[in-house]
Amino acid sequence: xxxxxxxxxxxxxxxxxxxxxxxxxxxxxxxxxxxxxxxxxxxxxxxxxxxxxxxxxxxxxxxxxxxxxxxxxxxxxxxxxxxxxxxxxxxxxxxxxxxxxxxxxxxxxxxxxxxxxxxxxxxxxxxxxxxxxxxxxxxx
Numbered sequence: 001x002x003x004x005x006x007x008x009x010x011x012x013x014x015x016x017x018x019x020x021x022x023x024x025x026x027x028x029x030x031x032x033x034x035x036x037x038x039x040x041x042x043x044x045x046x047x048x049x050x051x052x053x054x055x056x057x058x059x060x061x062x063x064x065x066x067x068x069x070x071x072x073x074x075x076x077x078x079x080x081x082x083x084x085x086x087x088x089x090x091x092x093x094x095x096x097x098x099x100x101x102x103x104x105x106x107x108x109x110x111x112x113x114x115x116x117x118x119x120x121x122x123x124x125x126x127x128x129x130x131x132x133x134x135x136x137x138x139x140x
Contacts, residue, residue, distance in 0.1 A: 061087065 100119040
């Protein structure tokens, strides 16, 4: 066994450049694997944060309508407060609230633009945060 160790050390000394380059290659390979794993974990965290910001843990229930467009627009059937209370009593629902979504015309600096305005319940402050086109958070 000692002879094999002497032979290995002798070859390392004799072929110094090849041994050093092999060790450098091993270190680079280990660093590449670690950095790829770290990059993957970072991307996973970033994507999860993006989706949770969108509200992937939420579901929106709206009245049945016959037209395409934003929720609540020209819907024939309406959800009532009794419907809301039924949903709130469900054991699988943490928070439920009603809202109203209507088109409005906004006039500013002689420019006119039609947007949708939504009412949001006061009970849940997280629901009141909205993001505008200017990417500034606003409490409505």
